[in-house]
Amino acid sequence: METQLRTSTEPIPYREPTALAVRGVSKTFTGTAALTSFDLTIAAGEVHALVGENGSGKxxxxxxxxxxxxxxxxxEVLVRERPLDFGSPDASYSHGCRFVHQDLGLIDASSVADNLAIVAGFPCRLGTVRRKELRSGARRDLARVGLDIDPDRLVATLSPAERTGVAVARALHEDPSHPVALLVLDEPTATLPDREVERLLGIVRAVAARGVGVLYVTHRLDEVFQIADTITVLRDGHRVANLPACDVDRAGLITLLIGSELDDVHAVSAELPPEHDAPLLVAEGIEALHINGVSLEIRPGDVVGIAGITGSGRESLLSVFFGAQRRTAGRVIVQGALLPSGHPARAMKAGVAYIPADRKTLGCFVDLTTEENVSISDLRRLWRWPRLSHKRERAEVSKWIERLDIRPGAAAAMPLSALSGGNQQKVLFAKWLRRTPKLLLMDEPTQGVDVGAKADLHLEILRAARDGAGVAISSSDTDELAALCHRILVLRDGRVVAHLTGSRVTAAEISRACLATDERSGT
Amino acid sequence: MRTPRRFSFGLQTCSGLYLWAAFIITFGIWKPDLFLTSATVHSIASSQAIAAMLALALLIPLTAGVYDLSVGAVINVSTILVVEMQTKYHHGMWTAIVVSILVCSAIGAFSGFIVVKLKVNSFVATLGMATIVSAIQLIISDQSQPLPPNSPAWTSLTQKTVFGFQIVVVYLLVLAIIVWWVLDRTPVGRYLYAIGGSPEAARLSGVAVGRWSWLSLIASSTIAGTAGVFYASLSGPSLTYGQALLLPAFAAVFLGSTQLKPGRANTWGTLLAVFVLATGVQGLQFVTGVLWLNSMFNGVALIAAVSFAVWRQGRPAKAHRERSTDIEHQPTDDAVERDRLAASGASTHQAQPG
Structure with missing residues (x-):
């Protein structure tokens, strides 16, 4: 399992007491090793990146x-050189470990202040919550991570970036009796656009500077190089590398993770000439929540990217096209047919497919099996009076499992909740691609997906485009947009403020366009 | 169940069958002359037929995550209506039956309107409807229990015997087969389960969420109305039995969702739950005659069975691992974790109001 690149197993020398030392920890789930003799050392003040594909043991x-x-x-696990009792969240907390999980664990229907106080405790007098103190405490916690949010706002109304910020603020709440020794961030930037990633990284640096060890788990390799002092790479439960960030470059890290599959995608993308047929999608003067008049045409073979910071309208534009959200003005015409507002079934009939950003609540049915998730998009073709043909269903789903390399291979009859995030996303692709849509609308198509699965999904997108479908991708991942798209629309305040084509479609240019407009607006 | 090849008779899916066998053996040894008789079998079957129909009525909207609390009131109003029409207003039997069932369908359609068009939570909407329907029942019955119709055709509608069973048991079986077919073998069932999984995701998959939720409420009221007619023919009119059947019917559906297809409310699991409980109660009644036994037994069984299911599924991913022979299958820790959550969630989420 050790790689040729670097096989160092000795811990990094440290200056201060270690924040975290993990030695020889293994974990087996009824016969399957999830983690094998794992070692990890994080010095106080060090930012340590833990990278690996889904299912690697992170x-x-x-x-x-x-x-x-x-x-x-x-x-054994030592936190500030004190051995940690296993299997006890309380012990973990009192040793000073703090966590921000990918599912942030916020309560949508509660206010920001309540969410912060649920962990820290409510300030009370005679059993009654003191609202003023609650609010000022919340402001203090938010200010610590540089957030300026009204504590009375409901979490449900926050943008994904703000939610992450609230979760970090909650984790870092000061507790004098149990000072913070280690902050663990699990995919904190999965849904954040670059500018907010920058801000989050700033927060992370500030936390580290106070002598807290940071374990930073991410799929986004760029961040690893921006933030990490040290990198640990996991593959199949084994540590395959542990090296200073300056000793490896992006390509080397990808090789450590999986191989060189990402390069293939770029090659395919470059081959695709945008054709000049009649447009598949004509959107005129679209207005909706967060959208203030966007017009757009997509032709067969086109791959159009939608970029913009959080709140720019990037998150809602495609869902308005599809009808997931209502529009207040404008026309959406797909292959000559006018789509009514807020009517996904009609959009589907016109040949539109839509993959929403929120996989868990909008994209799929986690309690249903993989095959039920796939076949729901079109059950008619499986219907043979007097019943759904299970044989046909199984045959079709098996074909997709093979084509998209969905794991485990026996996934068809398993509930979707038993699959990892990347595989769930592949199931979602299968669900829509089986309809051979003419127009593919995708919000964050590879969000929270590991590098290998990402490459598979990118190839599927390009394959659909090559077969004559029009594709629109809205993503906060500028690398992804640059790799896939022929042209990019940059949104700000619900309007198109830049249109990048040809050689200007690069990650740096996209980021600059998003940020430049943002600076002008002064927010 | 949909994949017979993979169906296993493990404790995970079939604990109810084993419990049933245990009851039969225990009481068979304990009270062989009372319990092990065909009379006992026939009596359990027909005494539970109505309760089982009501459970199947609830099951349909529940698969879509829609609670129908009005079925208890609906079954009762149907009983009173079908009897009153015959005895007080002297309509023919079939007219009375058809009108009663249609009235119940209309009640379901109205509940559906409140839930789908006015977007009131189904729990609240059907609770309100239940109260309204019981008021209507008071108006119809004028607070006095009507006399049962005095015609042989009316009683033989359900009491005619087929192979020793009252024919109402056959009706139950036919109903169960129809419900199973719809939920398990048609796109409608897929739509309902998808809506139950996530209404918004279902909408984004092109499922007509409103239409199917609405139809599911019409179906539950219609089945409840039909069951009410059968009850009137089988046991005679009663002013209050409906509400008493409502919660046991819910209990049977929840208990049934731990059986055969764990984590999912399903037809045969529901029926299994009804009859396992009835067998246990019947057996215990042969042993002791105390009155509180029925409720106590049903309550304990519901909590014990669902706790058991949560505990079984709560342990790491063995459900799949044990059955899977696919060596490629290397469950990730994420998957194990999700499995845990899903397993416990699947068994508990249905206990929360929609």
Whole structure:
């Protein structure tokens, strides 16, 4: 499992007491090793990136640290040189471990202040919550991470970036009796656009500067180089590398993770000439919540990117096209047919497919099986009076499982909740691609997906475009947009403020366009 | 169940069957002359037929995450209506039956309107409808229990015997097969389960969420109305039995959702739950005659069975691992974790009001 690039196993020398030392920790789930003799050392003030594909064991590491999993006997974990009792979230907390999970664990229907106080405790007098103190405490916690949000706002009304910020603020709430020794961030930037990533990284640096060790788990390799002092790479539960960030470059890191699959995508994308047929989609003067008049045409073979910071309208434009959200003005015409507002079934009939950003609540049915998730998009073709043909269903789903390399291979009859995030996203692709849509609308198509699965999904998108479909991708991942798209629309305040084509479609140019407009607006 | 090849008779899916066998063996040894008789079998079957129909009525909207609390009131108003029409207003039997069932369908359609068009939570809407319907029942009955119609055709509608069973048991079986077919073998069932999983995701998959939720409420009221007619023919009119059947019917559906297809409310699991409980109660009644037994037994069984299901599924991902022979299957820690959450969620989410 060790790679040729670097096989160092000795811990990085440290100056101060270590924030975290993990030695020889393994975890086996009824016969399957999720983590094998894992070592990790984080010095106080060090930012340590933990990278690996889905299922490589990253989550297991986090769950052992948080007291959720009991590791196999034999290993030990020291936090500030005090041994950690396993399997106890309380012990983990009192040792000073703090966590921000990918599912932030915020209560949508409660206010920001209540969410912060649920962990820290409500300031009370005679059993009654003191609202003023609650609010000022919340402001203090938010200010610590540089957030300026009204504490009375409901979490449901926050943007994804603001939610992450609230979760970080909550984790870093000062507790004098149990000072913070280690902050674990699990995919904190999965849904954040670049500018807010920058801000979050700033917060992380500030936290580290106070002598807190930071374990930073991410799929986004760029951030690793921006923030991490040290990188640990996991593959199949084994540590395959542990090296200073300056000793490796992006390509080297990708090789450590999976191989060189991402390069292929770029090659295919470059081949695709935008054709000049009649447009598949004509959108004129679209107005909706966060959208103030956007017009757009998409032709067969086109791959159009939608970029913009959070709140720019990037998140809602495609869902308005599809009818997931209502529009207040404008026309959406797909292949000559006018789509009514807020009517997804009609859009589907016109040949539109839509993959929403929020996979868990909008994209799929986690309690249903994989095949039920796939076939729901068109059951008629499986219907043979007097019943749905299960044989046909299984045959079709198996074909997709093979084509998209969905794992495990026996996934068809398993509930979707048993699949990892990347595989769930592949199932979602299968669900829509089986309809051979003419127009593919995708919000964050590879969000929270590991590098290998990402490449598979990118190839599917390009394949659809080459077969004559029009594609629109809205993504906060500028690398992804640059790799896939022929042209990019940059949104700000619900309007198109830049249109990048040809050689200007690069990650740097997209980021600059998003940010430049943002600076002008002074927000 | 949909994949017979993979169906296993493990404790995970079939604990109810084993419990049933245990009851039969225990009481068979304990009270062989009372319990092990065909009379006992026939009596359990027909005494539970109406309760089982009501459970199947609830099951349909519940698969879509829609609670129908009005079925208890609906079944009762149907009983009173079908009897009153015959005895007080001297309509023919079939007219009375058809009108009663249609009235119940209309009640369901109105509940559906409140839930789908006015967007009132189904729990609240059908609770209100239940109260309204019981008021209507008071108006119809004028607070006095009507006399049962005195015609042989009316009683033989349900009491005619087929192979020793009253024919109402056959009606139940036919109904169960129809419900199973719809939920398990048609796109409608897929739509309902998808809506139950996530209404918004269903909408974004092109499912007509409003239409199917609405139809599911019409179906539940219609089935409840039909069951009410059968009850009137089987046991005679009663002013209050409906509400008493409502919660046991819910209990049967929840209990049934731990059986055969764990984590999912399903037809045969529901029926299994009804009859396992009835067998246990019947057996215990042969042993002791105390009155509180029925409720106590049903309550304990519901909590014990659902707790057991949560506990079984709560342990790491063995459900899949044990059955899977696919070596490629290497469950990730994420997957194990999600499995845990899903397993416990699946068994508990249905207990929360929609």
């Amino acid at each position: 989550s297991t590491v986090i769950k052992i640290l948080s007291g959720y999993h009991q590791p196999d006997p034999g290993g």
